[in-house]
Amino acid sequence: MGGHLNINHLLFLGHGALWTIGLSLIALVGGAAVGFVIALARISPLKSVRLLSAAYVQIVQGTPLLVILFLGYFGLAAIGLQTSPLVAAGASLTIYVAAYLGEIWRGSIQSVPKPQWEAAEGLALSRTQRMMKVILPQAVRIATPPTVGFMVQIIKNTSLASVVGFVELMRSGQIVNNSLFEPFVVYAIIAAVYFAMCYPLSLFSQKLERRMGRGSVNPALA
Amino acid sequence: DLLDAITQAKKIRISTDLAIPPSGMMDSSMKPTGSDVEVAQLLAKDWGLELEFIQTTGATRIPNVQTGKADIIISTLSVTPERAKVIDFSKRYATLQSDIGCLKSLNVKDWPDLKDKTVGVSRGTTQDTMLSNMKDKELKIARYDDDATEVTAAVSGQVDCVGTSATIINQIGVKNPARIFESKIPLASFDLAIGLKKGEPRLLDKLNAWITENVKNGKLNAIYKKFHGVELPPDMRG
Amino acid sequence: MSIELDFPAVLERWPNFVGGAILTLELAFFATVSGALLGTLAAVGRGTHSRLIARICKVYVEAIRNTPLLVQIFLVYFGLASIGLKLSAFTVAVVALTINVGAYTAEIMRAGFEAIPRGQIEAAEGLALTRFQIYWHIILLPAVEKVYPALTSQFVLLMLASSVCSQISAEELTAVANYIQSDTYRAFETYIIVAVLYILLSLVMRAGFWGLGLVLFPRRRQLGTPL
Amino acid sequence: MQQTASPTPIVSLRDVQKSFGSLKVLDGVSFAVERGEVLAIIGRSGSGKSTALRCIDRFEKVDGGEIIVCGRRVDLPDIDLRALRQDVGIVFQSYNLFPHLTIEQNITLAPCSVKRMGLSEAKALARKVLAQVGLEEKVHAYPEQLSGGQQQRAAIARSLAMQPKVMLFDEVTSALDPELTGEVLKVIEQLAADGMTMVMVTHEMGFARSIADRIVFMHRGKVHETGPASILTAPTTPELVQFVGTGNLKS
Amino acid sequence: MQQTASPTPIVSLRDVQKSFGSLKVLDGVSFAVERGEVLAIIGRSGSGKSTALRCIDRFEKVDGGEIIVCGRRVDLPDIDLRALRQDVGIVFQSYNLFPHLTIEQNITLAPCSVKRMGLSEAKALARKVLAQVGLEEKVHAYPEQLSGGQQQRAAIARSLAMQPKVMLFDEVTSALDPELTGEVLKVIEQLAADGMTMVMVTHEMGFARSIADRIVFMHRGKVHETGPASILTAPTTPELVQFVGTGNLKS
């Protein structure tokens, strides 16, 4: 207990930062795949599919990620499904990210002006062709800035995965702090590392935004 | 049962919070250390098992054994009847002396002196429960998520009194010599025990036997003294 | 099921849960009001002609948006105490949440400002309105109206994120949950109840924003346009 | 309401009804278009012109009546939409080119995807239709690099590439200034000369007069007057008199 | 370039220069408007008409030359913008009514905020100007509840409420269909009859001919021809001949 910050502490923090990056990647890849399905389900011609996906989004967006992670790891185990922390965290983050990305992307798809949909229809393109060749390529441009903006939030939110035993950046910071009792130093370092990971993304998203000449309205997380 | 499973795997998975010094923490080369860590290491060595720490936070120590993610908990679990409804406890392997510690300059002798002072505690600890139940004493309690935050609150001046173990009380002055804290009122002594899933009598018996033996041979006392600076109470030293 | 769920054992602490939920709502309310103000000012600041003010606002927004809320809360709580300013945990929590959500609000509001067609502003300029009058009468309300869904989500997220205030001894919903579950060791029951409460709180907030929308946007109310 | 009954109209509407909510937009609309005929629909704003046009290509479902296009019952629910739309080309006021594709890609998209035409064949076709509208040199440009009139001509070329049997135009020039309008109208005149069947909603009275074989004047969801282009110079109903009267202000 | 030199023009431009980046949009534009005169600016798209108009109300800063409006040097950097804009009313093609305010609130906003008029007085004024444009019954409606022509008339009323000395109109009818165009033009005709000084950019040749005291034909950033309305029927330069020629397609 006590002592001073040394290279081992920094290595430990670095190790935590790697986990943060890894978890973020898992969250984004999984969340993007499921989120895409959610986005399509939200505009499905079938009312039941729309209602189900809307309920999914509403519930997930109303529940703290911490609770989702907890129930995903221990809750599944309680009903007899043993999962590794990585699988549980991956699944929970996917569920969480999918709800948000699904909403962002639904908005982007729907913001492609209606005449574009009609023009594609008028050319006798099939539903899939319209989506793939006309709507999505345009929606992607609209969706990119808010998506990148949301990624920034995910990087910070992976810290909650400590509840299932991950020692990622924030948790490693807590552990270091709890043996050093130097909160200002430790948390300043953590803030700096998060900033170093997030700011390039923020800059990138701003650049995209500027290039497209429009503001991004992203439901960002705190 | 669980004991067989452990023996078969030749490995014991122990749920420990490594962010609650001095029981579980990291040394300067970021290796786990602390009184609970050494107890766990001793147990694994005696039983000839490989040891795996399941890193937990305070909140997930129990779900880890309930759902089979870990075999036992050694992580400053103090015994209360309420908790005993949910998991089984072994015999005590240590006790934890808790005090109300205040700024040295503060004139606190007894409970009435604490009126209109804020006492910092770690949320959900037995100290917290005890102080919260003292409704007649009109205490103001500030609950922090862990000891480190509590110590920082004391160091930075957010609180002038804390309810925690003597070891931690001393730590405050080390961090900020301008704010030396000392134990003012003894609070209670809690029994710490090993926690395990309900319904594992063979494992429980074996743990109890191991504790009895190591209390007798003084090993547990040595570990405790190393980290807490004081010996276990006389009635435990056998 | 390897564990028995015993909800009554946890539910008998309902006064604590209710107290926590109310505190969470209070935190969210005050931080929303002041964060909306701060964020709007910062958004206006980013659009001013003064390079310095625009820069300061930008640094504020970027510094906050790219670092974790927990760190911000710690810095405010312990930082203020270190310089001798001892505020209650509640006050500190509101201040930190305000600073945090203000940065996000600033970005959203900026998008709203930019979505106001240039023609609207030119029309107002043509009518000889001052800069302030233009912001006040022409830009602010329509901008809020345009980004209202994003703002609403942001403030609901703020409510969910306020759980980290448990770290600095604010007795909000998560803190209560931690307390109860370490007292009873009934983590599952506690977490499920907390999840339901958070969903309820978010519904309450959304309902509140819906009602506020009716008051703020009389045109929508009159014409029956949904938000 | 006069209805031109004749052998095999390529488009025919009979007593078409259409409401949006409680608003009756089409109230028994009937007219027919012969092969090779040019029909102009005129009428004041809100009289249902666009809606009538959109019903022909089934962008709106009708509530009652019968629509037959190229021998297909468009009003029935089981219509093969994609087959219908291969026969019908539609061009809107807002050109609706796909902004992320070049002009060539805009044009080849449907032939390649829908008709499974080979790419090189489609490209040759693109060049041909672009030549028809006088835009050969813009094949590789993106829509935003074109002026409004050029964009509208490219949109017409895109429709032509599907070799439709009938083309529908909805106020294709009203977003354009007089000079650009001229460009587009020339293209449509040429199409008419080539024998394309066309239905056009237009505000250009002069143009309607000079090119349309027949005029349909809509008023409050009904066909109020119909006849050869000469009805514009000698209107019989007071509504058409008033409409053409105000329209004259444009000249 | 002919310039009408006369006693005290209310608006005068002398050799105005304006570039956007490397694009020279106004290249020595000079003209003047007398009190009570109606001036129409015509010309093809991109010739700089809107830019010239916007320079008069200082929505664009000029690079060179002199602009005087109601005795104020608009080209100088220290101009009192708000005073200028109390004297000048400007109406755009896209009406730019404030969508969140009722028509009455749209109209009373500036008199109350800028002239510190009392609310009841402003409301009476709103009723007066709305009567001028024939929209009394719409005081409490929101802009989106009005047709295009009604919106444009409301926008004119909003400008009138500030009692400007000169009004600028930029293609105020080109988003409207013939019938709505008629409504708006009638209002402008009435204003002209009441003696309002006006500068209007317009594509309505017939209207320009009938109402304008003088025409300015712009071409490539220059005033190419100017004179009484009769120059439209007897254009002298080939550019104006061509322009009026294509414009005729609209009629």
Ligand SMILES: Nc1ncnc2c1ncn2[C@@H]1O[C@H](COP(=O)(O)OP(=O)(O)OP(=O)(O)O)[C@@H](O)[C@H]1O
């Ligand atoms: N999708 C819709 N939902 C509700 N009402 C509609 C819809 N489309 C059109 N309408 C209404 O139907 C009526 C007729 O519209 P339509 O577009 O056919 O008129 P139009 O004759 O084309 O007019 P314009 O010359 O202005 O284009 C209008 O009152 C319009 O408001």
Ligand SMILES: Nc1ncnc2c1ncn2[C@@H]1O[C@H](COP(=O)(O)OP(=O)(O)OP(=O)(O)O)[C@@H](O)[C@H]1O
């Ligand atoms: N803000 C601007 N930035 C850059 N170029 C501009 C800007 N505004 C106008 N231009 C360019 O200046 C030229 C003249 O524009 P202006 O709007 O004055 O033409 P106009 O005569 O009003 O045409 P139209 O009849 O199409 O309205 C055009 O080439 C236009 O692209």
Ligand SMILES: [Mg+2]
């Ligand atoms: Mg129409």
Ligand SMILES: [Mg+2]
């Ligand atoms: Mg213009």
